Amino acid sequence: MSDFAASASAIDGADPDLKRRMRRAERRRNLAYFALILPLALLVLVAFVWPIASLLVRAVENEGIHDNLPQTVAALRAWDGPELPDERVYRLLADELAQAKGTPKLAAIATRLNREEAGLRSLVMKTARHLPLPADVSAKEALIAIDPAWGEPPIWKTLKRAGHPFTAFYLLAALDLTVDAHGHVALAPPQERVYLDVLGRTFWMSFNVTLLCLLLGFPVAYLMAILPVNRSNLLMLFVLLPFWTSVLVRIAAWIVLLQNEGLVNRLLLSLGLIQSPLPMLFNRFSVYIGMIHILLPFMVLPLYSVMKGISPVYVRAALSLGCPPWRSFWTIYFPQTIPGVGAGVLLVFIMCMGYYITPALLGGPKEQMLSYFIAFYTNQTINWNMAAALSAILLTATLLLYAVYALRFGPTRVKFMKAR
Amino acid sequence: MAGETNASTDAPHVRFIGVQKTYDGASLIVRDLNLDIRRGEFLTLLGPSGSGKTTTLMMLAGFETPTSGEILLGGQVINRVPPHRRNIGMVFQNYALFPHMTVADNLRFPLRVRKLSADEIEARVRRALAMIRLEEYAKRYPQQLSGGQQQRVALARALVFDPQLVLMDEPLGALDKNLREQMQLEIKHLQRTLGVTVVFVTHDQGEALTMSDRIAVFHQGAIQQIDTPERIYEHPVNSFVANFIGENNVLPGIVRRMEGGTCEVELDCGPRVLAHPGPVGMGDRTLVCIRPERVVLDPPEGHPNRLGATVRETIYLGDQVRICLAIGEQQEFVIKVPISRFDPGWSVGTTLHVGLDPNHLHALDAPAG
Numbered sequence: 001m002s003d004f005a006a007s008a009s010a011i012d013g014a015d016p017d018l019k020r021r022m023r024r025a026e027r028r029r030n031l032a033y034f035a036l037i038l039p040l041a042l043l044v045l046v047a048f049v050w051p052i053a054s055l056l057v058r059a060v061e062n063e064g065i066h067d068n069l070p071q072t073v074a075a076l077r078a079w080d081g082p083e084l085p086d087e088r089v090y091r092l093l094a095d096e097l098a099q100a101k102g103t104p105k106l107a108a109i110a111t112r113l114n115r116e117e118a119g120l121r122s123l124v125m126k127t128a129r130h131l132p133l134p135a136d137v138s139a140k141e142a143l144i145a146i147d148p149a150w151g152e153p154p155i156w157k158t159l160k161r162a163g164h165p166f167t168a169f170y171l172l173a174a175l176d177l178t179v180d181a182h183g184h185v186a187l188a189p190p191q192e193r194v195y196l197d198v199l200g201r202t203f204w205m206s207f208n209v210t211l212l213c214l215l216l217g218f219p220v221a222y223l224m225a226i227l228p229v230n231r232s233n234l235l236m237l238f239v240l241l242p243f244w245t246s247v248l249v250r251i252a253a254w255i256v257l258l259q260n261e262g263l264v265n266r267l268l269l270s271l272g273l274i275q276s277p278l279p280m281l282f283n284r285f286s287v288y289i290g291m292i293h294i295l296l297p298f299m300v301l302p303l304y305s306v307m308k309g310i311s312p313v314y315v316r317a318a319l320s321l322g323c324p325p326w327r328s329f330w331t332i333y334f335p336q337t338i339p340g341v342g343a344g345v346l347l348v349f350i351m352c353m354g355y356y357i358t359p360a361l362l363g364g365p366k367e368q369m370l371s372y373f374i375a376f377y378t379n380q381t382i383n384w385n386m387a388a389a390l391s392a393i394l395l396t397a398t399l400l401l402y403a404v405y406a407l408r409f410g411p412t413r414v415k416f417m418k419a420r
Numbered sequence: 421m422a423g424e425t426n427a428s429t430d431a432p433h434v435r436f437i438g439v440q441k442t443y444d445g446a447s448l449i450v451r452d453l454n455l456d457i458r459r460g461e462f463l464t465l466l467g468p469s470g471s472g473k474t475t476t477l478m479m480l481a482g483f484e485t486p487t488s489g490e491i492l493l494g495g496q497v498i499n500r501v502p503p504h505r506r507n508i509g510m511v512f513q514n515y516a517l518f519p520h521m522t523v524a525d526n527l528r529f530p531l532r533v534r535k536l537s538a539d540e541i542e543a544r545v546r547r548a549l550a551m552i553r554l555e556e557y558a559k560r561y562p563q564q565l566s567g568g569q570q571q572r573v574a575l576a577r578a579l580v581f582d583p584q585l586v587l588m589d590e591p592l593g594a595l596d597k598n599l600r601e602q603m604q605l606e607i608k609h610l611q612r613t614l615g616v617t618v619v620f621v622t623h624d625q626g627e628a629l630t631m632s633d634r635i636a637v638f639h640q641g642a643i644q645q646i647d648t649p650e651r652i653y654e655h656p657v658n659s660f661v662a663n664f665i666g667e668n669n670v671l672p673g674i675v676r677r678m679e680g681g682t683c684e685v686e687l688d689c690g691p692r693v694l695a696h697p698g699p700v701g702m703g704d705r706t707l708v709c710i711r712p713e714r715v716v717l718d719p720p721e722g723h724p725n726r727l728g729a730t731v732r733e734t735i736y737l738g739d740q741v742r743i744c745l746a747i748g749e750q751q752e753f754v755i756k757v758p759i760s761r762f763d764p765g766w767s768v769g770t771t772l773h774v775g776l777d778p779n780h781l782h783a784l785d786a787p788a789g
Contacts, residue, residue: 311514311516313513314518314519316503316510317510317516317517317518318504318529319482319483320509320510320578320587321504321529321530321577322505322507322530323504323529323530323533331529332518336520
């Protein structure tokens with residue numbers, strides 16, 4: 001290629017040379033552009049993409065068995081019930097358990113198996129106490145002698161299943177699903193169902209907060225859009241004011257205001273409106289108040305930015321065509337605010353879905369949302385797999401919402417808004 | 421004028437009686453407006469920005485309320501009638517087509533509001549689309565149309581519910597020159613065919629002259645003159661009207677003699693001329709005005725207003741030549757000469773004679789100061 005270019009330039013003067021120079025100049029410019037975005041790209045990669053990806057991997061990672069009993073798991077791969085595995089597998093298990101004895105590995109194996117089926121921890125511990133086995137006995141007979149459970153196929157099926165490097169166990173558990181003995185996915189027994197309830201509550205509370213924010217924010221944004229600039233700026237100041245204090249300070253302020261001896265209760269009592277203090281703290285009411293207080297600006301600002309661009313002439317035109325004022329507002333003005341409504345609702349809803357601190361501080365046990373359980377698994381029980389699975393469910397729900405938004409209000413749907 | 425004769429028997433369609441409007445309580449945007457609009461006429465409100473013409477239109481549409489005075493529509497006082505009950509069509513400056521509705525839905529809107537039957541609505545929408553020749557664009561959104569097409573849709577939307585009165589607020593301002601001239605004729609023809617009363621606001625005097633049956637010239641919140649385009653152009657009542665509409669030469673002077681239909685004015689630049697008197701009296705300061713195309717070149721000896729002039733500049737315009745002249749002290753005097761009568765020998769410094777026909781030379785009021 002370079003030979004050809006050289007000969008061509010020899011015959012044809014400056015032409016290939018020109019092309020080469022142009023390509024070089026373009027490459028240099030592209031490099032410069034790339035250098036400009038490089039710091040941010042690296043930051044996003046290191047601080048955003050990588051942690052999230054590794055967290056998501058944890059949701060399906062199956063630690064404990066395949067890393068601690070590698071040979072047994074490998075041998076079990078060839079086995080597929082219903083009869084018992086052969087002597088070789090028993091021997092491998094006995095050897096590997098004996099090796100693990102006295103190290104944290106054994107505890108990891110026991111804990112992991114116990115998650116599959118309660119009671120397996122003691123089985124593992126009991127078995128390990130009798131190990132190692134003498135080299136000249138049948139490992140199969142020895143293990144069954146230690147505990148008859150080793151003579152039944154289910155324990156081996158459990159071991160095989162738990163031995164996969166990846167599992168859907170945590171993701172299923174995060175949706176209150178389990179795999180039954182036959183390998184079918186089924187709803188967990190009623191007393192063990194937790195997360196569907198929490199997920200439903202997370203959606204329901206987010207929905208309510210979003211709706212209330214929309215109902216409260218829409219008139220404010222409209223007022224800001226139609227008032228003269230100096231007055232709308234003042235209003236904007238009030239809208240932004242909550243942004244300037246920390247979330248914790250605002251929550252603490254609500255605790256002071258809403259408690260039984262707080263300002264609100266004392267005022268209502270002294271006005272004679274109530275006889276005994278209303279329970280306004282550590283329930284839904286206080287959580288809604290706190291969340292709306294924090295999230296309202298995220299509704300008002302997108303609404304305002306869209307409304308600011310809607311010329312009042314459209315409503316005038318509707319009036320001149322004989323449409324009464326209220327109907328003009330709904331049929332002409334409101335549809336044009338839909339992109340703002342969509343953006344505000346999406347923003348507030350997604351932020352609600354991940355809310356942790358406000359329900360944790362202002363709510364009771366019945367107000368805790370999904371993030372509380374993620375934090376619980378991360379900080380208290382150190383079950384990172386479960387935390388990751390719950391996070392994955394939350395992330396998926398959020399992405400689904402965004403997909404719905406993009407389809408409904410995405411660039412193709414709101415094209416008509418641009419050409420104004 | 422056709423409009424004048426058949427409207428004279430009718431009561432006025434719209435009357436403004438002593439209407440005033442102020443926004444701040446200090447200055448009047450509209451001062452004591454009295455205006456009769458005849459049924460079926462095309463009336464243009466013409467004036468510079470801030471002259472009160474748009475405010476007048478908005479009061480008629482119902483978007484502004486008069487501070488005092490009355491507005492009558494078909495004999496009824498409508499001061500307190502809200503805009504959606506006035507049944508007045510309106511075309512806005514930037515069309516104001518609803519961006520989230522198709523062309524057909526835009527046209528259906530006023531009909532649906534009036535609860536017409538579905539068949540009636542479709543028939544009317546079809547007729548309206550045919551009228552503006554945009555049948556195949558019914559399902560498009562407004563921003564998929566060109567400016568001229570949007571303009572026609574806005575026009576059709578203002579007419580589709582058969583209003584008796586249509587208001588237009590500088591509807592052609594956003595179009596380029598060719599399209600604007602084409603739309604002027606189209607609107608005029610539609611108005612003639614449908615026989616609706618149109619009140620049209622513009623600051624473009626050419627547009628006003630082309631389209632109107634009558635023009636009301638607004639300045640500082642008051643109507644300066646209301647008359648046919650021809651009368652406005654040929655017989656302006658004051659120097660504002662003369663200057664605002666068309667090109668105009670102004671020569672200041674003092675009225676020295678009044679005699680029947682003429683007066684004699686001593687110009688500041690020296691000579692005395694005979695002129696057609698406007699609202700001036702003996703000894704008044706006056707501005708005598710004449711259109712450039714009414715100036716005669718090389719008049720015969722004995723022409724009453726034969727003045728000597730010096731060429732300062734000639735500007736070649738293709739079909740004609742504009743010649744800037746100096747008459748004595750007066751440095752600004754423009755005449756237009758058809759290219760066939762232009763002598764290429766005229767160059768800067770050449771002296772010529774110009775004749776100012778007394779019938780087209782108007783002695784008008786001099787603004788104070």
